[in-house]
Amino acid sequence: MSQTVNKSSEQVTTSNTEQIFDVIVVGSGITGGWAAKEFCEKGFKTLVIERGRHLDHPSPKYNDMKAPWQLDNLGFAPETLKEQGRYSQLIAKKKVLQSDSIQFYSDDSEYPYSFPKERPFMWTRGYQLGGRSLTWGRQVLRWGKKDFEANAKDGHGVPWPIGYDDLAPWYDYVEEFIGVAGNKDGLDSVPDGVFQKPWEMSSAEQFISNNMAKKYSDRHLIIGRSANLTQPSKEQHELGRTQCQARAYCARGCTFGAYFSSLSATLPAARKTGNLTIVTDAIASSIDYNEATGKASGVTIVDAHTKEKRSYKARVVFLCASALGSVQILLNSKSKTFPNGMANSSGAVGHYIMDHFTGAVGMGEVPGLEDKFSYGRRPIGTYIPNYRQDKTDDVDFTRGYGYQTVAAGRPNSGTTAKKIGIGAEVKAQANQPKPWYFRAFMYGEILPYYENQASLHPTKKDAWGIPQLHIDAQIRDNERKMIKQAAKDIKEILEVGGCNKIKIIETPNDKHITVGNRTHEMGGACMGADPKTSVLNKWAQSHDVANLFVTDGACMSSCATQNPSLTYMAITARAADYAVKLMNEGIL
Incomplete structure (x- = not known):
């Protein structure tokens, strides 16, 4: 041979x-x-x-060394992809198909699979x-x-x-x-491991974490392990x-x-x-x-x-x-x-x-901390581990959920190009810091x-x-029940964490939740x-x-x-x- x-x-x-x-x-x-x-x-x-x-x-094929103007369509996904129906599920899922990373994803039209019309599945x-x-x-x-x-x-x-x-x-x-x-957190639900130096929480995240620690013995906000x-x-x-x-x-x-x-x-x-x-x-x-x-x-x-x-x-x-x-x-x-x-x-x-699933999202403003600003591009968010591993009398479902969170940040107002007005007043409003915010979405176990x-x-x-x-x-009734309780829980967590202007988004009971959406x-x-x-x-x-x-x-x-x-x-x-x-x- x-x-x-x-x-x-x-x-x-x-x-x-x-x-x-x-x-x-x-x-x-x-x-x-x-x-x-x-x-x-x-x-x-x-x-x-x-x-x-x-x-x-x-x-x-890596685009990590390119400036925005060196990327096709400044990094955004071309509209033609949507018009052609290509990558349709991925676009609906995470908007991951920007031109800076689309080369790493396979096109559903070239690699087809099937599913019942009433129960779409997302295979990334x-x-x-x-x-x-x-x-x-x-x-x-x-x-x-x-x-x-x-x-x-x-x-x-x-x-x-x-x-x-x-x-x-x-x-x-x-x-x-x-x-x-990662940080050694001492939690049985996510045991500690062999870690290098952890990423740091922002001021707002630490504020929420500290407030949660005063109230809860079972619910913790930790830095992600990346x-x-x-x-x-x-x-x-x-x-x-x-x-x-x-x-x-x-x-x-x-x-x-x-x-x-x-x-x-x-x-x-x-x-x-x-x-x-x-x-x-x-x-x-x-x-x-x-x-x-x-x-x-x-x-x-x-x-x-x-x-x-x-x-x-x-x-x-x-x-x-x-x-x-x-x-x-x-x-x-x-x-x-x-x-x-x-x-x-x-x-x-x-x-x-x-797969994992989500169906409850909580958002809120973090008051104060006006002398603190959000800076840097940390590659991982924070995490609230599953605290419902044991069925209790106050819930009617089996297993549980945690919460994946984005970074609690303090964005600037950005440009005002889409706002009415000209002159000094508009310039004065541009790039002014907004309040700190925090967002978390459930990660449930099917x-x-x-x-x-x-x-x-x-x-x-x-x-x-x-x-x-x-x-x-x-997903079935057990997971639907999780969503309802997770929506209640994240509202309470944000309140305990010290947030205000809290908004909760809960997926309606009659809406299909696509399995595969979490890519797990x-x-x-x-x-x-x-x-x-x-x-x-x-x-x-x-x-x-x-x-x-x-x-x-x-x-x-x-x-x-x-x-x-x-x-x-x-x-x-x-x-x-x-x-x-x-x-x-x-x-x-």
Whole structure:
């Protein structure tokens, strides 16, 4: 077999239809990068398959060094996108599709999926080397013990086969490598970790936090924990990463490597070993299964440009293609043993689809502090952790919610170009400081409903002949009840915090809340102790296929309220360590 590797992109070409590696990792995002790093550093020849285009780091695609006038349309999204209906869901969601960052998001018209008309689902994707690690929000919060115990305690979903103590050392391991700016707050709901210097609260945020501490023992306003370097370690410097400049250009890509991404950290670490091969523009269509051995034998891909199929072989396969991406691949990996999709003897593949949701927003002015001003571009907001993990007599719902907040700031009035008037009076009004304000929106936990499901569309296929994913997921009465209580709670919190002119926005009960809107898709291949009800064991290893692991969001058995990426990374590092032991023992 002849093989050539282009060193600038590490893209592989071959004159043979098969190539053999120790490990194949499908996906190069947050979990794929971690799997690659762990296996390469342990001496295993590792292939990373990425369906999107190649990107270097730093990349010409990054726009973080450009002035506004150097950006197309001054950085704003062209109206033609809306007129054409392209990216329609993303525009509706977050207005993220500015011309400075649109290059990192995939167009729904090119990569279609389906959902019931009355229940839209929002699937945000980034098809390039590094995946969505280039666009994530970088809020890294540990789960607490109660989060892993909830399923078993209240009977919803499949009980987790692991607990906080199983992941704690891996949280440490991951945090030290990626670099987390955070404060040690001493809270069980979001345990402390390995932190660099935290970002500071503004005067208004500290004012609210102090007032809350006087009233509550269970509700806390803390500074967010961000994967942005504030005190880079020697290891981080050696990877070419440096301190965050607090420019708030994270969405454009970071030339400094100051925020953690696969491109800036895990893939460079894997590359240093000489054991890494990357193939881009390779769409994984299915995992190959050997009926004789009962194991996965490799991965079949479709070339994104030529649409030709190729196969790669390996001892172990790590599926890290994103929650829904991995579900699609599993369901499409059919064989005599698995006519309904690989690793699906339980019938649970595709079920228990989850995401966080919001539906209550609170805003208020912070009085006083007139001698203080808002300055700088901190890359993370503040956070109110979940304080409703235990059901109490005053609520009629299960699980709970926290609040993500924007920075409490004091904006200027800006220009008055749109106001009537001319002359000195108008000039005097321009750029005058407004009062301090604070805003928070709930982050609720969707229960793991079996009925929330992703399946292969029976007739529709994409441009590469792969069945489209059909996603049917919705919030239910339990989540609606959370919204009502969260609206009441945030009003009280703002009052206790000392705010005035409080405004509460609550989503009406009859309005559809789109699942996927928070970009935290989870579930579809859940972990559990019982092979009859779950897809993966406590190592994120398939119950059915011993050399297949799924460590992205698909493996999650519940979604808690915290941003999930840190937990994905810890699960991946732990699973890779276990797989390495089995490989060294000759079991895999």
